[in-house]
Amino acid sequence: MNLFSDPRWAEALSHLPDYLGNHVRVSVTALGLGLAVSLPLALLARNRPLLRGALLGLASVVQTVPGLALLALFYPLLLALAELSLSWFGFDFSAFGFLPAVLALALYSMLPVLRNTITGLRGVDPAILEAAQGVGMTPWQSLFSVELPLALPVMMAGIRTAAVWVIGTATLSTPIGQTSLGNYIFAGLQTQNWVSVLFGCAAAAILALAVDQLLALIESGLRIRSRLRAALGALGIAALIAATLVPTMARPRSSYVVGAKTFAEQYVLAALIAQRLQAAGLSATSREGLGSNVIYDALVSGDIDVYVDYSGTLWANQFHHSDILPRETLLAELKTILAQKKITLLGSLGFENAYALVMPRKRAEQLGIHSISDLAAQSGSMSMAADYEFFSRPEWAGIQKTYGLKFRSQRQMQPDFMYAAAASGEVDVIAGYTSDGLIAKYDLVTLDDDRHAIPPYDAIVLLAPKRADDGALRAALQPLLGRIDIATMRAANLRAAGGNAESSPSEVARWLWGRISKRN
Amino acid sequence: MNAAPPLIAYAHVGKSFNGGRLKAVDDVSLDVAEGEFLAIVGGSGSGKTTLLRLANRLIDADEGQITVEGEDVRAVDPVRLRRRIGYVFQSGGLFPHMTVADNVGITPKLLGTPAAEISTRVDELLDLVRLNDGEHRDRLPHELSGGQRQRVGVARALAARPRIVLMDEPFGALDPLTRSGLGEDYRALHDKLGLTTVMITHDMAEAILLADRVAVMRSGKLLALGTPAELADNHDAYVGELLDTPRRQAERLKERLPPDDAA
Numbered sequence: 014m015n016l017f018s019d020p021r022w023a024e025a026l027s028h029l030p031d032y033l034g035n036h037v038r039v040s041v042t043a044l045g046l047g048l049a050v051s052l053p054l055a056l057l058a059r060n061r062p063l064l065r066g067a068l069l070g071l072a073s074v075v076q077t078v079p080g081l082a083l084l085a086l087f088y089p090l091l092l093a094l095a096e097l098s099l100s101w102f103g104f105d106f107s108a109f110g111f112l113p114a115v116l117a118l119a120l121y122s123m124l125p126v127l128r129n130t131i132t133g134l135r136g137v138d139p140a141i142l143e144a145a146q147g148v149g150m151t152p153w154q155s156l157f158s159v160e161l162p163l164a165l166p167v168m169m170a171g172i173r174t175a176a177v178w179v180i181g182t183a184t185l186s187t188p189i190g191q192t193s194l195g196n197y198i199f200a201g202l203q204t205q206n207w208v209s210v211l212f213g214c215a216a217a218a219i220l221a222l223a224v225d226q227l228l229a230l231i232e233s234g235l236r237i238r239s240r241l242r243a244a245l246g247a248l249g250i251a252a253l254i255a256a257t258l259v260p261t262m263a264r265p266r267s268s269y270v271v272g273a274k275t276f277a278e279q280y281v282l283a284a285l286i287a288q289r290l291q292a293a294g295l296s297a298t299s300r301e302g303l304g305s306n307v308i309y310d311a312l313v314s315g316d317i318d319v320y321v322d323y324s325g326t327l328w329a330n331q332f333h334h335s336d337i338l339p340r341e342t343l344l345a346e347l348k349t350i351l352a353q354k355k356i357t358l359l360g361s362l363g364f365e366n367a368y369a370l371v372m373p374r375k376r377a378e379q380l381g382i383h384s385i386s387d388l389a390a391q392s393g394s395m396s397m398a399a400d401y402e403f404f405s406r407p408e409w410a411g412i413q414k415t416y417g418l419k420f421r422s423q424r425q426m427q428p429d430f431m432y433a434a435a436a437s438g439e440v441d442v443i444a445g446y447t448s449d450g451l452i453a454k455y456d457l458v459t460l461d462d463d464r465h466a467i468p469p470y471d472a473i474v475l476l477a478p479k480r481a482d483d484g485a486l487r488a489a490l491q492p493l494l495g496r497i498d499i500a501t502m503r504a505a506n507l508r509a510a511g512g513n514a515e516s517s518p519s520e521v522a523r524w525l526w527g528r529i530s531k532r533n
Numbered sequence: 534m535n536a537a538p539p540l541i542a543y544a545h546v547g548k549s550f551n552g553g554r555l556k557a558v559d560d561v562s563l564d565v566a567e568g569e570f571l572a573i574v575g576g577s578g579s580g581k582t583t584l585l586r587l588a589n590r591l592i593d594a595d596e597g598q599i600t601v602e603g604e605d606v607r608a609v610d611p612v613r614l615r616r617r618i619g620y621v622f623q624s625g626g627l628f629p630h631m632t633v634a635d636n637v638g639i640t641p642k643l644l645g646t647p648a649a650e651i652s653t654r655v656d657e658l659l660d661l662v663r664l665n666d667g668e669h670r671d672r673l674p675h676e677l678s679g680g681q682r683q684r685v686g687v688a689r690a691l692a693a694r695p696r697i698v699l700m701d702e703p704f705g706a707l708d709p710l711t712r713s714g715l716g717e718d719y720r721a722l723h724d725k726l727g728l729t730t731v732m733i734t735h736d737m738a739e740a741i742l743l744a745d746r747v748a749v750m751r752s753g754k755l756l757a758l759g760t761p762a763e764l765a766d767n768h769d770a771y772v773g774e775l776l777d778t779p780r781r782q783a784e785r786l787k788e789r790l791p792p793d794d795a796a
Binding site: 140141143144145146147148149150151154159162163236 | 589591612613615616620622623624626627628629630639640643644689693
């Protein structure tokens with residue numbers, strides 16, 4: 014089979030103008046800002062040992078912060094700043110997407126530029142500096158016609174390193190709401206679409222190499238004083254920026270933005286909502302791969318218009334409640350709390366994506382286990398596995414306390430492998446997710462939470478404050494409410510994890526809509 | 534000669550480094566007359582380079598007064614002062630990223646001279662320092678020999694038509710043949726253009742051969758000053774030691790090299 018006949022390549026290619034354009038814009042802006050700050054700082058610090066040490070130390074510390082964490086930290090920081098600015102100056106700005114990404118990436122670009130500029134300038138032979146003074150140059154003339162030209166190769170090496178770093182790290186700006194080539198990678202990882210991951214990596218690498226080579230051309234042009242080379246390099250960079258700006262400019266600004274968190278089910282649901290909006294004649298795009306805390310704030314500030322969250326997640330993580338309420342009561346409570354924040358809880362989709370204790374169906378039947386209470390009686394001789402965070406979550410403490418569970422052994426596992434481990438009998442019980450398609454695939458069964466120790470996690474549709482009275486939006490989404498049962502969602506999730514041409518979120522969403530609408 | 538006012542005058546000049554711990558120049562008084570070629574001789578650390586740099590304010594003095602063309606250097610903007618004094622650096626000090634022509638034309642350019650005029654002047658100067666075959670103009674310094682680089686250095690120092698040229702061991706790094714040729718060529722330029730030159734050297738023979746007067750420095754102090762003949766009468770042991778080497782060399786040369794016409 015021809016590798017490139019896979020329709021997922023075409024699908025990936027269709028996103029390229031959008032993703033690449035955003036990627037280039039955020040990288041170039043960040044690099045420009047980084048240079049605008051670093052170059053003067055380097056000039057200032059080059060002959061001041063204390064400042065120099067402090068600056069380089071600070072830049073090195075920034076460099077040790079993982080890129081993802083640095084980007085994530087800028088989001089709450091800017092959110093707080095936006096609030097301050099609103100209360101002090103009467104205006105706020107979006108702390109979502111472009112701005113935090115640019116600031117974090119600019120910070121990230123500073124170390125190589127600072128270090129190489131300082132090293133380059135300090136590497137100029139003192140005898141040459143004295144000659145510059147001796148022939149009657151002012152300090153500025155010496156800087157611009159002698160020191161900088163001589164330091165240029167080292168400086169440019171730093172700038173090129175910074176450019177490559179920024180372009181690479183910009184793929185991590187997807188979770189804070191900045192569309193980038195990282196969208197391919199994040200979506201691909203979650204939906205096991207390796208074509209998408211590969212496409213994203215290759216696109217980012219090619220972009221980085223292209224920019225690096227254009228900068229090298231400018232550098233050699235400046236060094237050998239060839240106006241042609243420098244102009245060609247600059248022209249290349251300008252053309253790259255223009256080429257990525259044009260298609261985005263030409264595209265109509267979409268009126269609705271659908272948010273999605275970082276896992277496959279969310280990609281499918283976001284695609285489903287976008288398709289429903291488009292079917293109703295509304296234009297819609299999606300911002301995918303948003304972090305759990307980012308996505309809620311983005312809705313509050315109106316950066317996205319609609320997304321699907323889970324009742325228990327909002328209840329515990331966003332509003333910090335620890336009591337466990339029945340499904341309907343929790344939904345009602347949540348609706349009231351959200352209404353105070355001017356967010357509309359439009360309704361639930363019909364399924365839950367909760368934690369559940371899961372066993373192979375046959376084994377459970379043999380042992381006569383239907384509920385967690387049944388399990389508790391026999392847990393002493395059994396082993397259990399869960400994802401990396403489950404055993405430290407309040408839900409687990411609640412379950413253990415309520416049922417008096419005590420397993421022979423507990424271990425942590427990558428979620429993807431957990432289900433297979435249960436199916437093969439390597440572990441007896443796992444903490445799975447109720448809507449996961451692998452439960453059906455491996456013929457597993459979720460145990461009944463008969464004493465209600467696990468909070469409900471209804472999938473609910475939330476609307477941004479500015480969309481509260483949007484009749485067209487409500488009407489377009491109405492057919493989804495209460496229509497997706499757990500079996501259907503599991504089947505959809507299983508398709509999304511298929512790793513083949515039919516497993517792209519939009520394909521799965523179309524299939525899902527087909528299933529829902531048939532029942533109308 | 535004594536009647537004309539000196540072009541450069543040092544009066545009780547002192548300069549220390551490292552917070553006063555190192556006295557590089559200690560109470561030196563010295564006049565350089567217009568048209569004079571003065572050589573300053575001394576070992577390393579004698580303060581001769583410091584003394585030279587005080588004249589164009591590459592270094593500022595702690596004590597005493599220095600006047601150049603009748604003006605106290607402290608009252609003059611140092612950048613303007615340097616633009617009107619030619620300076621030849623040890624091993625050239627050429628800007629490695631600039632062509633020979635750009636190096637030579639730098640000071641006129643800083644002074645705002647029109648490009649066409651600079652270009653003419655560069656040709657004139659390259660002619661003057663005998664780099665006139667046209668192929669050197671657009672070369673970079675690393676493409677030149679040591680002697681050629683130093684000729685460019687001299688041309689650069691002369692570009693803005695200074696009355697004064699300061700030279701910091703200009704021929705020190707060259708092979709003996711190039712060195713003596715360049716020294717004689719420069720002396721001819723000095724006479725032709727009516728320059729006033731102060732040259733630092735650690736080589737007494739070079740000083741005696743080129744200079745009108747020789748100043749001997751040791752440990753920051755001016756030990757002796759005079760024409761070569763006057764120095765020969767000096768009874769200071771160090772001065773005698775300095776003169777001893779060229780004397781012995783001259784005698785040995787006379788012994789070992791038969792005169793030209795005998796061949």
